[in-house]
Amino acid sequence: MPVEPRLTRQTPAPRVGMVHLGPGAFFRAFNATYTEDAVAAAGGDWGICAVSLNSASVRDQLAPQGCAYTSVTLAPDGPSHRVIGAVAQVLVAPENPQAVLDAMSAPEVRIVSLTVTEKGYCHEPATGRLRLDHPGILADLATPGNPITAPGFLVEALARRRSAGLAPFTVMSCDNLPHNGQLVRAVVLEMARARDATLADWIAINGRFPATMVDRITPATTPADVAALAAATGYHDPACVVHEPFRQWVIEDDFVGGARPAWDLAGAQLVRDVxxxxxxxxxxxxxxxxxxxxxxxxxxxxxxxxxxxxxxxxxxxxxxxxxxxxxxxxxxxxxxxxxxxxxxxxxxxxxxxxxxxxxxxxxxxxxxxxxxxxxxxxxxxxxxxxxxxxxxxxxxxxxxxxxxxxxxxxxxxxxxxxxxxxxxxxxxxxxxxxxxxxxxxxxxxxxxxxxxxxxxxxxxxxxxxxxxxxxxxxxxxxxx
CATH class of the missing domain: 1.10.1040.10 (N-(1-d-carboxylethyl)-l-norvaline Dehydrogenase; domain 2)
Known part of the structure; x- marks a missing residue:
């Protein structure tokens, strides 16, 4: 039985302007497709450095393809597909946390976004407070230069930017949490204050944490989905994502220095109150x-x-x-x-x-x-x-x-x-x-x-x- 060739990137990787924590299927079906459309509409160096905080599986799927992958729209009248090239690189945090911190601390990175699920914020869902007794948070407070949690990476990278005289990046949660901007701000400030009150004050004054609402049904990709794509296209893409046609992204338009992709030209709603x-x-x-x-x-x-x-x-x-x-x-x-x-x-x-x-x-x-x-x-x-x-x-x-x-x-x-x-x-x-x-x-x-x-x-x-x-x-x- 013939084996299909692997999907490969056909265009140069974009220059990185964003880091994203949590490069799962939803991010690839949603954030990355919106960003690709925004850059196509208005340009800009908004390539994404995607960071897995746990597993290497996404990196292992994407790296052989130059980080390109296929977005498959599952409509009632049949599927359609397009290749997405918005992801420039994928890092695996447990393998090299310093590389992740270097990426987040780079002057050209202006946004760090997250889809790490509810539990990735290490907070109490009933109160929204950071769990200072969380094993990962305890470890990050003990060794802040070698973080393992999303809050730990955010706070350490912001601390490094402050020391370097750089502006903070915008922190943008894209998880299904009420007042997600307010939540991630509170978690970051609480962790920063546990380390250094002046760091927390600097983040509170200079940082931005826009709230977002995201919506696109994205089922887990199955082997049958990968096989169907190969039959339709002639190439093998284990990193493909499948999703419904509908998408909606509502974003509070509050970014450090106003720096963001033209997501509004890609159909996102930029509003004052999410x-x-x-x-x-x-x-x-x-x-x-x-x-x-x-x-x-x-x-x-x-x-x-x-x-x-x-x-x-x-x-x-x-x-x-x-x-x-x-x-x-x-x-x-x-x-x-x-x-x-x-x-x-x-x-x-x-x-x-x-x-x-x-x-x-x-x-x-x-x-x-x-x-x-x-x-x-x-x-x-x-x-x-x-x-x-x-x-x-x-x-x-x-x-x-x-x-x-x-x-x-x-x-x-x-x-x-x-x-x-x-x-x-x-x-x-x-x-x-x-x-x-x-x-x-x-x-x-x-x-x-x-x-x-x-x-x-x-x-x-x-x-x-x-x-x-x-x-x-x-x-x-x-x-x-």
């Missing part, structure tokens, strides 16, 4: 994604598309949006919220996107405070119902117990997995289980956990899930 857009996306999209992940998985659905093809689960999304989520979402400028939700359901139903419920279910302890619990708190504060949201949270409890409705083992991936499993296994009663979960203050803010309306709703939902199963509970909620 917060309403963040809330819209986190609660409307990510919140219902989590709902479909936990309840859909328990009901036997492998993908989001399969879940919403089952009528009760499409009705679940509509119920959550219109009765329990949209009442908590401030109006973003220029957005039609009901139309936005209708478009989300169409995106979920795209049969070409195989976004696995198991993949979305990962790291729930980090995600639920932002995606669901904020809406729960807002609904309770306004004395509005939370039956649907409580059902989703209870489904997360059930999922992290590690056994599905058919008795099979669930591969639970979560930083708190042992504690979550113990919370489920520690009691045979729904009330006991709910109490054990609500006691996890890394997830549930104490004031919310003490609200008897929440514990009552969660107990009812947990009892129903155990007695009747996920699909039946969804069907009852939505009366479909």
């Amino acid at each position: 917060a309403p857009f963040e809330t819209m996306k986190l609660r409307c999209l990510n919140g219902t994604h989590s709902a479909l992940a936990y309840l859909g998985y328990l009901a036997g659905h492998e993908t989001i598309a399969a879940s919403v093809a089952d009528p009760p689960f499409a009705a679940l999304c509509r119920h959550l949006w219109h009765h329990e989520i949209l009442p908590t979402v401030p109006q973003p400028e220029g957005e039609d919220l009901p139309a936005y939700c209708d478009a989300l359901l169409e995106r979920y139903a795209n049969p070409a996107i195989r976004h696995r419920t198991w993949q979305i279910a990962m790291d729930g302890s980090q995600k639920l405070p932002q995606r669901l619990l904020g809406a729960v708190a807002d609904q309770l504060a306004a004395n509005r119902p939370i039956a649907g949201l409580a059902l989703v949270v209870a489904a997360w409890f059930r999922y992290t117990g590690g056994t599905d409705e058919a008795g099979g083992t669930i591969d639970v991936r979560d930083p708190l997995a042992p504690r979550l499993a113990a919370a489920w296994a520690g009691s045979d009663s729904a009330g006991g289980r709910v109490a054990a979960f609500l006691a996890i203050d890394k997830v549930f803010a104490p004031a919310l956990a003490r609200d008897p309306r929440l514990s009552q709703a969660l107990t009812v939902a947990t009892e129903g899930l155990c007695a009747r199963g996920a699909r039946a509970m969804v069907q009852t909620l939505t009366q479909t």
Whole structure:
């Protein structure tokens, strides 16, 4: 059987102007494609030095290709593809942290962006505070010149720039976190202050931490995706990424010296206040994604598309949006919220996107405070119902117990997995289980956990899930 030649870069690598921490599939399907389009529209030296903080796998895939890779758009009427060349180099931090610090400290680097997932910020999701007891943070404070965490690299690189008389780079979080600019600023300043108060003051005065809202469904690339691309193009590209046609990037236009690519010419929205857009996306999209992940998985659905093809689960999304989520979402400028939700359901139903419920279910302890619990708190504060949201949270409890409705083992991936499993296994009663979960203050803010309306709703939902199963509970909620 013939072997396809490897994809190779056909154009010179761009000059680096940005460093990006976390070069996973989403970054390659989103940040890098926007940046390539921005440079094509307006020019500029905005090549990206991508940095993996953990694994060498992305570097090993990209390096033989000159860091070029293929972006594959999965539309309902068939795929299309383009080669992306915005990434100039890939570094692996554990192999050579000094090379990463050198790149971040270079005068030509004006932005350091991040997609390191919620847990990469080493913070408490319930409070947003830096975990000064985090093993990585403790190590970085002990040996700041040899960092291992994202906050450690940011603070050490900023310290080096200050010593060299350079302006700080803009720090731009692109993770699905509410007020992500404010969060990363607080984490950086708290870590800097633990090292040197004058460094923290310099960063606070001169640094910029724009908030962003990012949106493009990007399933994990499978061997079948790589094979399909090879059949269509005649080349082998193990670094290819697959994604939906839709993309939306809302950016607070606040950069050090105003230096940034012309992302607005590539379709990004540069605004003064990202917060309403963040809330819209986190609660409307990510919140219902989590709902479909936990309840859909328990009901036997492998993908989001399969879940919403089952009528009760499409009705679940509509119920959550219109009765329990949209009442908590401030109006973003220029957005039609009901139309936005209708478009989300169409995106979920795209049969070409195989976004696995198991993949979305990962790291729930980090995600639920932002995606669901904020809406729960807002609904309770306004004395509005939370039956649907409580059902989703209870489904997360059930999922992290590690056994599905058919008795099979669930591969639970979560930083708190042992504690979550113990919370489920520690009691045979729904009330006991709910109490054990609500006691996890890394997830549930104490004031919310003490609200008897929440514990009552969660107990009812947990009892129903155990007695009747996920699909039946969804069907009852939505009366479909």
